[in-house]
Amino acid sequence: MSFLDDIRATLTRRDNALSQLLLINVLVFVVLLLIRVTLYLVTAGRLDITLVLEWLAVPSGPWTLLTRPWTLLTYAFVHTDFFHILFNLLNLYWFGSLVREYLGDRKLVSLYILGALAGAALYLLAYNFVPVFAGRPAMLYGASAGVTAIILGAATLLPDYTFSIIFLGPVRIKYIAAVVVLVSIAGIDGGNPGGEIAHLGGALLGFLFIKQLQRGRDLGRPVQAIADWVGGLLSGPRLRVTHRGSAAAAPAASGARKGTLPKPEQEDLDAILDKISRSGYESLSKDEKQRLFKASQK
Incomplete structure (x- = not known):
């Protein structure tokens, strides 16, 4: 099997959401890397990757955002720095594995997408209504908000689960999540305030997502419904095969189509x-x- 076949198999296989999220982030990073190097070589440094990022990252200006609404989603898969994507994907793998094991692929994707949207929302609010940020041009990109939602989600779901950390030994993930939140708060007055604010939006979403799920409410249903609709469009119409048999099978089939359980x-x-x-x-x-x-x- 070729390299491209491996990628295609990973992206199309069911029940493989964690690998798909990791792979999409890596593929986007590689494509942007190639574009950045090409622009440097062709234009002798006169043009840089910012030209592309403007169409993928969330702008701080609401009027600009209205012309690029897709950036509310695309920004969550964009990285230009190696260590940025490295730390994000490591955290996504470690904490995402826990969420996937206990809640499944669909909940994992919902957490990631909703965390990214919540992070973008808080960032936009801050850059348009908080005086110290208002009017300051900025761009938001990176998986951090979605990943932070997964970290807080895992810590809310399994607070006493432990990770072994070098030099520290076993640490409960609720303390890791607390450090992540505190570091984001401390970084608001630093060099990346928009990113830190987005982290906090993702963290809040991750906490609320699990708390609501524990009460029987799934905040991710809209995300799952849209994913099912898009998946149906991509897969095309399905052939229905019927068999002559007992009429007793009909009510059961009807119930299954409505999504009811026996x-x-x-x-x-x-x-x-x-x-x-x-x-x-x-x-x-x-x-x-x-x-x-x-x-x-x-």
């Missing part, structure tokens, strides 16, 4: 959601978490 399975899911409402997500057993995850995929 009654015993629905009652089991309701019991798990009630337990979350009473005692929180952490009170679930591993088996109950797996059943909740499987139900969320239907």
